[in-house]
Amino acid sequence: MPKRKTKHATNGVCLERNWSELPQEILHLFSKKLPDISDFIRFRAVCKRWHFSAPVTDPPRQLPWLLEFREGGPEEDCENAIIRFYCLSSGKVHTIFCPGSRPARLKGPAFRYLLASHSTSYQKYLLNPLTHDEIWTPWVNVCGSPDYIGPDTIEGGDIVVISGDAEVGNYFELEDMGEYDPGPNIMAFWRPGADDWVYVEGAGNSANAFYMGQYFSNDEETGITNVIDIATKKLAYQVAPPESTNPLLKGYTLMVESGGKILRLFQYYEAEECHFDIYCLYFGDGEGKPCWVKIADIGDQMLFMQYYRGLSFSASNFSGFKGNCIYFLKEGKYLCRYDIGDGTTEVLPCPFDSVTTWFVPSLV
Known part of the structure:
Protein backbone atom coordinates (compact mmCIF):
# COMPACT_ATOMS: atom_id res chain seq x y z
CA MET A 1 0.00 0.00 0.00
CA ALA A 54 -17.53 -0.20 -0.89
CA PRO A 55 -20.14 -2.99 -1.06
CA VAL A 56 -21.43 -3.87 -4.53
CA THR A 57 -24.96 -3.42 -3.19
CA ASP A 58 -24.29 0.31 -2.69
CA PRO A 59 -22.36 1.48 -5.77
CA PRO A 60 -22.09 5.06 -7.02
CA ARG A 61 -24.86 6.24 -9.34
CA GLN A 62 -24.10 5.41 -12.96
CA LEU A 63 -25.11 7.05 -16.21
CA PRO A 64 -26.01 4.61 -18.98
CA TRP A 65 -23.33 3.15 -21.20
CA LEU A 66 -23.70 3.03 -24.95
CA LEU A 67 -23.54 -0.43 -26.52
CA GLU A 68 -21.66 -0.83 -29.80
CA PHE A 69 -23.54 -2.49 -32.65
CA ARG A 70 -22.09 -5.87 -33.63
CA GLU A 71 -22.02 -6.74 -37.32
CA GLY A 72 -23.09 -10.02 -38.82
CA GLY A 73 -25.81 -12.63 -38.68
CA PRO A 74 -26.20 -15.64 -36.38
CA GLU A 75 -23.07 -17.40 -37.58
CA GLU A 76 -20.83 -14.40 -37.05
CA ASP A 77 -22.45 -13.59 -33.71
CA CYS A 78 -21.58 -17.09 -32.50
CA GLU A 79 -17.89 -16.41 -33.05
CA ASN A 80 -17.89 -13.12 -31.16
CA ALA A 81 -18.08 -13.00 -27.37
CA ILE A 82 -16.62 -9.50 -27.18
CA ILE A 83 -18.93 -6.57 -26.52
CA ARG A 84 -17.90 -2.95 -26.17
CA PHE A 85 -19.48 -0.10 -24.26
CA TYR A 86 -18.79 3.63 -24.24
CA CYS A 87 -19.02 5.34 -20.86
CA LEU A 88 -20.20 8.90 -21.35
CA SER A 89 -19.19 10.10 -17.87
CA SER A 90 -15.53 9.01 -18.16
CA GLY A 91 -15.05 8.88 -21.93
CA LYS A 92 -13.68 5.34 -21.63
CA VAL A 93 -14.39 2.36 -23.88
CA HIS A 94 -14.94 -0.86 -21.95
CA THR A 95 -14.23 -4.10 -23.80
CA ILE A 96 -15.87 -7.05 -22.06
CA PHE A 97 -15.54 -10.75 -22.76
CA CYS A 98 -18.99 -12.13 -22.13
CA PRO A 99 -19.64 -15.73 -23.25
CA GLY A 100 -23.38 -15.28 -22.80
CA SER A 101 -23.42 -12.63 -25.53
CA ARG A 102 -21.86 -14.92 -28.14
CA PRO A 103 -25.00 -16.39 -29.69
CA ALA A 104 -27.29 -13.43 -29.14
CA ARG A 105 -28.60 -10.10 -30.30
CA LEU A 106 -28.72 -7.64 -27.40
CA LYS A 107 -31.48 -5.10 -26.86
CA GLY A 108 -32.34 -2.28 -24.47
CA PRO A 109 -32.58 0.34 -23.06
CA ALA A 110 -32.17 -1.40 -19.75
CA PHE A 111 -31.11 -1.31 -16.12
CA ARG A 112 -28.72 -4.09 -15.03
CA TYR A 113 -29.81 -6.64 -17.65
CA LEU A 114 -29.92 -6.50 -21.42
CA LEU A 115 -32.55 -8.52 -23.22
CA ALA A 116 -30.74 -11.14 -25.29
CA SER A 117 -32.34 -13.02 -28.16
CA HIS A 118 -30.61 -16.26 -29.18
CA SER A 119 -29.51 -16.09 -32.80
CA THR A 120 -30.72 -19.56 -33.76
CA SER A 121 -33.43 -20.61 -31.28
CA TYR A 122 -34.75 -17.03 -30.82
CA GLN A 123 -35.24 -17.82 -27.13
CA LYS A 124 -34.93 -14.72 -24.94
CA TYR A 125 -32.95 -14.30 -21.74
CA LEU A 126 -31.71 -11.52 -19.48
CA LEU A 127 -27.96 -10.97 -19.52
CA ASN A 128 -25.80 -8.91 -17.17
CA PRO A 129 -22.60 -8.44 -19.20
CA LEU A 130 -20.57 -7.43 -16.13
CA THR A 131 -21.44 -10.40 -13.90
CA HIS A 132 -22.30 -12.82 -16.77
CA ASP A 133 -25.56 -13.69 -14.99
CA GLU A 134 -28.21 -15.17 -17.30
CA ILE A 135 -31.93 -15.51 -16.57
CA TRP A 136 -33.82 -17.39 -19.26
CA THR A 137 -37.39 -16.35 -19.87
CA PRO A 138 -40.31 -18.52 -20.95
CA TRP A 139 -41.07 -18.43 -24.65
CA VAL A 140 -42.73 -15.14 -25.57
CA ASN A 141 -45.03 -14.76 -28.57
CA VAL A 142 -44.14 -11.15 -29.27
CA CYS A 143 -41.81 -9.93 -31.96
CA GLY A 144 -40.61 -6.58 -30.67
CA SER A 145 -38.16 -4.62 -28.57
CA PRO A 146 -38.14 -4.10 -24.81
CA ASP A 147 -39.95 -1.03 -23.50
CA TYR A 148 -38.60 -1.40 -19.98
CA ILE A 149 -36.14 -3.65 -18.16
CA GLY A 150 -35.55 -2.64 -14.59
CA PRO A 151 -36.86 -2.36 -11.02
CA ASP A 152 -40.53 -3.01 -10.37
CA THR A 153 -41.52 -0.32 -7.87
CA ILE A 154 -44.86 -2.01 -7.12
CA GLU A 155 -44.06 -5.72 -6.72
CA GLY A 156 -40.32 -5.41 -6.04
CA GLY A 157 -37.58 -7.20 -7.97
CA ASP A 158 -37.30 -6.65 -11.71
CA ILE A 159 -39.81 -6.60 -14.52
CA VAL A 160 -39.44 -6.93 -18.28
CA VAL A 161 -41.97 -5.22 -20.54
CA ILE A 162 -41.93 -5.69 -24.31
CA SER A 163 -44.39 -4.86 -27.06
CA GLY A 164 -44.82 -5.60 -30.72
CA ASP A 165 -46.67 -7.84 -33.14
CA ALA A 166 -48.00 -11.14 -31.86
CA GLU A 167 -45.88 -13.84 -33.47
CA VAL A 168 -47.79 -16.12 -35.79
CA GLY A 169 -45.52 -19.07 -36.57
CA ASN A 170 -41.78 -18.61 -37.03
CA TYR A 171 -41.23 -14.96 -37.94
CA PHE A 172 -37.85 -15.45 -39.63
CA GLU A 173 -38.88 -18.46 -41.71
CA LEU A 174 -42.17 -16.87 -42.82
CA GLU A 175 -40.45 -13.58 -43.62
CA ASP A 176 -37.92 -15.38 -45.85
CA MET A 177 -40.82 -16.96 -47.74
CA GLY A 178 -42.66 -13.65 -47.99
CA GLU A 179 -45.59 -15.08 -46.05
CA TYR A 180 -45.31 -13.27 -42.73
CA ASP A 181 -48.58 -11.70 -41.65
CA PRO A 182 -48.15 -9.98 -38.27
CA GLY A 183 -50.69 -10.60 -35.57
CA PRO A 184 -52.28 -7.89 -33.41
CA ASN A 185 -50.08 -5.49 -31.48
CA ILE A 186 -49.76 -6.62 -27.88
CA MET A 187 -47.76 -5.93 -24.75
CA ALA A 188 -46.24 -8.65 -22.57
CA PHE A 189 -44.59 -8.44 -19.18
CA TRP A 190 -42.65 -10.96 -17.13
CA ARG A 191 -41.07 -11.02 -13.70
CA PRO A 192 -38.08 -13.34 -13.14
CA GLY A 193 -39.32 -16.51 -11.49
CA ALA A 194 -42.78 -16.40 -13.06
CA ASP A 195 -43.87 -19.40 -15.10
CA ASP A 196 -45.02 -17.41 -18.10
CA TRP A 197 -45.43 -14.00 -19.67
CA VAL A 198 -48.63 -12.03 -19.14
CA TYR A 199 -50.15 -10.71 -22.36
CA VAL A 200 -52.30 -7.62 -22.78
CA GLU A 201 -53.92 -6.61 -26.06
CA GLY A 202 -54.72 -3.05 -26.99
CA ALA A 203 -51.23 -1.63 -26.55
CA GLY A 204 -50.00 1.10 -28.84
CA ASN A 205 -47.52 0.48 -31.60
CA SER A 206 -44.86 3.15 -31.16
CA ALA A 207 -43.82 5.17 -28.09
CA ASN A 208 -44.08 3.34 -24.77
CA ALA A 209 -43.19 3.89 -21.11
CA PHE A 210 -43.66 1.96 -17.86
CA TYR A 211 -44.04 3.57 -14.44
CA MET A 212 -45.58 2.63 -11.07
CA GLY A 213 -47.47 -0.37 -12.40
CA GLN A 214 -48.90 1.43 -15.41
CA TYR A 215 -47.99 1.01 -19.07
CA PHE A 216 -48.26 4.08 -21.32
CA SER A 217 -48.36 3.46 -25.07
CA ASN A 218 -48.98 5.64 -28.08
CA ASP A 219 -51.15 4.61 -31.01
CA GLU A 220 -49.22 5.76 -34.06
CA GLU A 221 -52.30 6.19 -36.25
CA THR A 222 -54.57 8.09 -33.85
CA GLY A 223 -51.99 9.62 -31.51
CA ILE A 224 -54.07 8.46 -28.54
CA THR A 225 -52.17 7.32 -25.45
CA ASN A 226 -53.50 4.09 -23.95
CA VAL A 227 -52.77 3.61 -20.26
CA ILE A 228 -52.94 0.00 -19.08
CA ASP A 229 -52.97 -1.10 -15.46
CA ILE A 230 -50.52 -3.98 -15.08
CA ALA A 231 -52.32 -5.50 -12.07
CA THR A 232 -55.73 -5.74 -13.73
CA LYS A 233 -54.43 -6.07 -17.32
CA LYS A 234 -57.14 -3.63 -18.37
CA LEU A 235 -57.24 -0.24 -20.03
CA ALA A 236 -57.27 2.34 -17.23
CA TYR A 237 -57.87 5.42 -19.37
CA GLN A 238 -56.97 7.11 -22.65
CA VAL A 239 -55.37 10.48 -23.33
CA ALA A 240 -56.09 12.51 -26.44
CA PRO A 241 -53.05 13.54 -28.49
CA PRO A 242 -51.63 17.05 -28.05
CA GLU A 243 -51.96 19.57 -30.82
CA SER A 244 -48.85 19.68 -32.99
CA THR A 245 -47.19 23.07 -33.23
CA ASN A 246 -46.25 22.42 -36.83
CA PRO A 247 -48.44 19.79 -38.51
CA LEU A 248 -46.64 20.31 -41.85
CA LEU A 249 -43.43 18.77 -40.52
CA LYS A 250 -43.17 15.03 -40.00
CA GLY A 251 -41.57 13.27 -37.09
CA TYR A 252 -42.11 10.58 -34.51
CA THR A 253 -43.25 10.29 -30.93
CA LEU A 254 -41.14 9.15 -27.97
CA MET A 255 -42.20 8.52 -24.39
CA VAL A 256 -40.28 8.31 -21.11
CA GLU A 257 -40.77 8.47 -17.34
CA SER A 258 -38.73 11.36 -15.93
CA GLY A 259 -38.60 12.43 -12.31
CA GLY A 260 -41.91 10.76 -11.54
CA LYS A 261 -43.66 12.30 -14.55
CA ILE A 262 -44.59 10.86 -17.93
CA LEU A 263 -43.18 12.88 -20.83
CA ARG A 264 -44.20 12.67 -24.45
CA LEU A 265 -41.68 13.95 -26.97
CA PHE A 266 -42.22 14.69 -30.63
CA GLN A 267 -39.00 14.80 -32.66
CA TYR A 268 -39.23 16.50 -36.03
CA TYR A 269 -37.10 14.74 -38.64
CA GLU A 270 -37.89 16.95 -41.65
CA ALA A 271 -36.74 20.19 -40.03
CA GLU A 272 -33.37 21.62 -41.08
CA GLU A 273 -32.15 21.23 -37.52
CA CYS A 274 -33.29 18.81 -34.84
CA HIS A 275 -36.16 19.98 -32.67
CA PHE A 276 -38.28 18.42 -29.93
CA ASP A 277 -41.72 19.37 -28.69
CA ILE A 278 -42.13 18.16 -25.08
CA TYR A 279 -45.39 17.46 -23.27
CA CYS A 280 -46.07 16.35 -19.69
CA LEU A 281 -49.04 14.21 -18.67
CA TYR A 282 -51.20 16.41 -16.47
CA PHE A 283 -54.25 15.39 -14.44
CA GLY A 284 -55.75 18.74 -13.43
CA ASP A 285 -57.53 20.30 -16.40
CA GLY A 286 -60.59 21.06 -14.26
CA GLU A 287 -62.60 18.02 -15.30
CA GLY A 288 -60.38 15.31 -13.90
CA LYS A 289 -59.39 14.16 -17.35
CA PRO A 290 -55.68 13.58 -18.01
CA CYS A 291 -54.21 15.65 -20.83
CA TRP A 292 -50.88 16.52 -22.40
CA VAL A 293 -49.50 19.96 -21.51
CA LYS A 294 -46.61 21.44 -23.45
CA ILE A 295 -43.61 22.37 -21.30
CA ALA A 296 -40.53 24.49 -22.00
CA ASP A 297 -38.01 22.68 -19.81
CA ILE A 298 -37.50 19.53 -17.74
CA GLY A 299 -35.46 21.03 -14.89
CA ASP A 300 -32.29 19.18 -14.03
CA GLN A 301 -33.39 15.97 -15.77
CA MET A 302 -31.36 14.41 -18.60
CA LEU A 303 -33.11 12.12 -21.08
CA PHE A 304 -31.32 9.29 -22.87
CA MET A 305 -33.56 8.32 -25.77
CA GLN A 306 -33.46 5.44 -28.21
CA TYR A 307 -36.06 5.04 -30.93
CA TYR A 308 -39.43 5.43 -29.15
CA ARG A 309 -38.36 5.03 -25.52
CA GLY A 310 -35.62 6.01 -23.10
CA LEU A 311 -34.21 6.59 -19.62
CA SER A 312 -34.01 9.66 -17.37
CA PHE A 313 -31.49 10.82 -14.76
CA SER A 314 -31.00 13.85 -12.53
CA ALA A 315 -27.96 15.90 -13.57
CA SER A 316 -27.38 17.01 -9.97
CA ASN A 317 -26.22 13.47 -9.20
CA PHE A 318 -23.44 13.57 -11.80
CA SER A 319 -20.56 16.03 -11.68
CA GLY A 320 -19.90 17.87 -14.94
CA PHE A 321 -23.33 17.27 -16.46
CA LYS A 322 -26.15 19.74 -16.88
CA GLY A 323 -29.85 19.07 -17.00
CA ASN A 324 -32.62 20.15 -19.35
CA CYS A 325 -31.17 18.22 -22.27
CA ILE A 326 -31.81 15.15 -24.39
CA TYR A 327 -29.13 12.65 -25.45
CA PHE A 328 -30.24 10.73 -28.50
CA LEU A 329 -28.90 8.50 -31.26
CA LYS A 330 -29.18 9.84 -34.79
CA GLU A 331 -29.19 7.43 -37.71
CA GLY A 332 -27.81 4.72 -35.43
CA LYS A 333 -24.30 6.18 -35.46
CA TYR A 334 -24.29 9.75 -34.14
CA LEU A 335 -24.46 10.55 -30.45
CA CYS A 336 -26.19 13.91 -30.07
CA ARG A 337 -27.22 16.21 -27.26
CA TYR A 338 -30.18 18.54 -27.63
CA ASP A 339 -30.27 21.59 -25.36
CA ILE A 340 -33.93 22.20 -24.57
CA GLY A 341 -33.25 25.74 -23.35
CA ASP A 342 -31.77 27.17 -26.54
CA GLY A 343 -32.97 24.53 -29.03
CA THR A 344 -29.49 23.63 -30.30
CA THR A 345 -28.07 20.19 -31.08
CA GLU A 346 -24.45 19.17 -30.57
CA VAL A 347 -22.86 16.05 -32.04
CA LEU A 348 -20.74 14.48 -29.28
CA PRO A 349 -17.58 12.43 -29.68
CA CYS A 350 -18.31 8.71 -29.90
CA PRO A 351 -15.70 6.02 -30.63
CA PHE A 352 -18.18 3.68 -32.37
CA ASP A 353 -19.27 3.77 -35.99
CA SER A 354 -22.63 2.29 -35.09
CA VAL A 355 -24.46 2.01 -31.77
CA THR A 356 -27.29 -0.13 -30.46
CA THR A 357 -28.76 0.90 -27.11
CA TRP A 358 -28.32 2.39 -23.62
CA PHE A 359 -27.44 0.15 -20.69
CA VAL A 360 -27.08 1.07 -17.02
CA PRO A 361 -24.26 -1.11 -15.59
CA SER A 362 -24.60 -3.01 -12.32
CA LEU A 363 -22.49 -5.48 -10.33
CA VAL A 364 -25.46 -7.31 -8.79
Missing part, protein backbone atom coordinates in the same frame (compact mmCIF):
# COMPACT_ATOMS: atom_id res chain seq x y z
CA PRO A 2 1.57 3.36 -0.98
CA LYS A 3 2.10 5.87 1.77
CA ARG A 4 1.72 9.60 1.28
CA LYS A 5 3.87 12.13 3.15
CA THR A 6 2.04 15.23 4.33
CA LYS A 7 3.55 18.25 6.06
CA HIS A 8 2.18 19.24 9.45
CA ALA A 9 0.57 22.67 9.31
CA THR A 10 2.26 24.06 12.46
CA ASN A 11 5.71 22.60 12.96
CA GLY A 12 6.62 21.44 9.45
CA VAL A 13 7.17 17.83 10.53
CA CYS A 14 6.73 15.30 7.70
CA LEU A 15 4.39 12.50 8.62
CA GLU A 16 3.66 9.25 6.84
CA ARG A 17 0.01 8.42 6.44
CA ASN A 18 -1.26 5.02 5.37
CA TRP A 19 -4.33 5.51 3.19
CA SER A 20 -5.58 2.01 4.05
CA GLU A 21 -6.17 3.24 7.60
CA LEU A 22 -8.71 5.89 6.60
CA PRO A 23 -12.06 5.47 8.38
CA GLN A 24 -14.41 3.21 6.46
CA GLU A 25 -17.14 5.84 6.43
CA ILE A 26 -14.74 8.24 4.64
CA LEU A 27 -13.70 5.55 2.16
CA HIS A 28 -17.36 4.82 1.50
CA LEU A 29 -17.99 8.49 0.68
CA PHE A 30 -15.03 8.42 -1.74
CA SER A 31 -16.40 5.33 -3.47
CA LYS A 32 -19.80 6.98 -3.97
CA LYS A 33 -18.18 9.78 -5.99
CA LEU A 34 -16.64 7.54 -8.65
CA PRO A 35 -18.30 8.31 -12.03
CA ASP A 36 -17.36 5.06 -13.77
CA ILE A 37 -18.19 1.66 -12.33
CA SER A 38 -14.81 0.39 -13.60
CA ASP A 39 -13.13 2.81 -11.16
CA PHE A 40 -15.41 1.45 -8.43
CA ILE A 41 -14.16 -2.07 -9.22
CA ARG A 42 -10.52 -0.90 -9.01
CA PHE A 43 -11.28 0.92 -5.76
CA ARG A 44 -12.54 -2.32 -4.20
CA ALA A 45 -9.39 -4.14 -5.35
CA VAL A 46 -6.91 -1.87 -3.49
CA CYS A 47 -7.05 -3.72 -0.15
CA LYS A 48 -9.46 -5.49 2.18
CA ARG A 49 -10.41 -2.32 4.04
CA TRP A 50 -11.28 -0.49 0.83
CA HIS A 51 -13.08 -3.59 -0.44
CA PHE A 52 -15.41 -3.82 2.55
CA SER A 53 -16.02 -0.06 2.62
